[in-house]
Amino acid sequence: MSLRYPFSAIAGQDELKEALLLTAVDPLIGGLLAFGDRGTGKSTAVRALAALLPEIRAASCPYHCDPDSPASQCDACRSGGPIKVRRIPIPVVDLPLGATEDRVLGALNLERALSHGEKTFEPGLLAQANRGYLYVDEVNLLEDHIVDLLLDVAASGENVVEREGLSVRHPARIVLVGSGNPEEGELRPQLLDRFGLSLEVRTPGDPALWVEIVKRRDAFERDPPAFLARWAPEEEKIRRRIVKARRGLAATEVPDAVLERAAALCIHLKTDGLRGQLTLMRAARALAAFEGAKRVGDEHLRRMATPSLRHRLRRNPLDETGSATRIARAVAEVLGA
Incomplete structure (x- = not known):
């Protein structure tokens, strides 16, 4: 497993980092869209968030359902039997631009169908991203039919697959994060409206900041374990703040x-x-x-x-x-x- 650049070491993109942290505190914000210049750390920040977030309790099913929320569980978890619980990192799943509909939604497991004659469901990216983040780089280049699928799931929090004699319904509560370059085209208004927050990420204009960013990146690439150890206290500090904020969110008054x-x-x-x-x-x-x-x-x-x-x-x-x-x-x- 490759080591990820630490979230707390990212310099010069404070607005982007703050917005990502807020989606971790309250996923109901509705995700994040970050448009701007190439090479400004958008993808790095999203992937660094994965290593920063605290683990969650999850059922041992393909959709890692919340064992404490029966209403948002899959059929197998709601069947009434005992649920095996484990702790997993919050999922952060990449959606490639060339992903097929079957790859996104899930489809019939052809290997089992041909070898055993069984119709079983092979979960897709939406299943993997349940209770976590689905990240789309160059989101403005997504094909329209994939955009339509994301719109349906973002609205319902559920993925419904009916094909090849299969009828599957499973939770798909995702935080959608998209990034892209506005020069390569605009986003469809229907999908744009589904993002809670929108940021314009620009190349920093301060030479001193450029130097600091390059020095940190170079130190990470030369000795990743040492760099991660150096930033570990800051990572843990932010992680504790997220946990505390989640616990206090419901009690935070909005006059x-x-x-x-x-x-x-x-x-x-x-x-x-x-x-x-x-x-x-x-x-x-x-x-x-x-x-x-x-x-x-x-x-x-x-x-x-x-x-x-x-x-x-x-x-x-x-x-x-x-x-x-x-x-x-x-x-x-x-x-x-």
């Missing part, structure tokens, strides 16, 4: 006044639907929990407004400013400077 200001902000920006406000509320609450606050305040709304809403704005042909600038103006008007 009505904050909800009203979030609604006013969305109305001011003319965002479509209510998903933007839901995401803004969840992201602000996760941020408050991660920072140890007991209640959400205006500062949490300010920090989460741009990543929660930038991809939900209607295009205004009379306003050539970017979405981040429009949101900053609206935040200043609604929440004050």
Whole structure:
């Protein structure tokens, strides 16, 4: 198994790292889309997150169901028999651009069908990613029929496969993370709306930061075990913060006044639907929990407004400013400077 670059050692992409951590605190935020320049650490950050996250309790089934949540279990786990429980890392699964529909959804196990005459289901990538992350690099280049599959699963949290005489239904609660270069094409609006947070990742402009990034990467490549040992205390510190934030999330208060200001902000920006406000509320609450606050305040709304809403704005042909600038103006008007 190859060693992954430590999450805490990533320099210069604080907004991306914070957004990823918030999806770990509250998966209901709805995933993350990171568009920007090549070579800015997007893929590195996502894969580093896998090694950082605390392990989860899982059933010994192909879908690693939650043993404490019967409503989200597969048929085998709900059958009433004893569930064997194990601890596993949170899944982080790559979805290749060329993946077939069968590879994504799962399909008939042809080997067993031909050799034993048995119709058995071979789980796909969605099964592997259940209760974890499904990562799509160059997400804007995905084929349309795969996008449609992801839309269905993201909406229902369940994968349904009916083919070759098989009828299988299993949980597929995934956090969808996508990255890409906007120069290679835009994302379909239906899929764009399914991402909770959206970030624009740019190449750092500080020479000192460039030097630090290169030095760290070079140190990792020359002696990975030593580099990992050096950053292990920071990794453990972040891991403990995630665990603590998860435990405190339900008790983190979102005052009505904050909800009203979030609604006013969305109305001011003319965002479509209510998903933007839901995401803004969840992201602000996760941020408050991660920072140890007991209640959400205006500062949490300010920090989460741009990543929660930038991809939900209607295009205004009379306003050539970017979405981040429009949101900053609206935040200043609604929440004050």
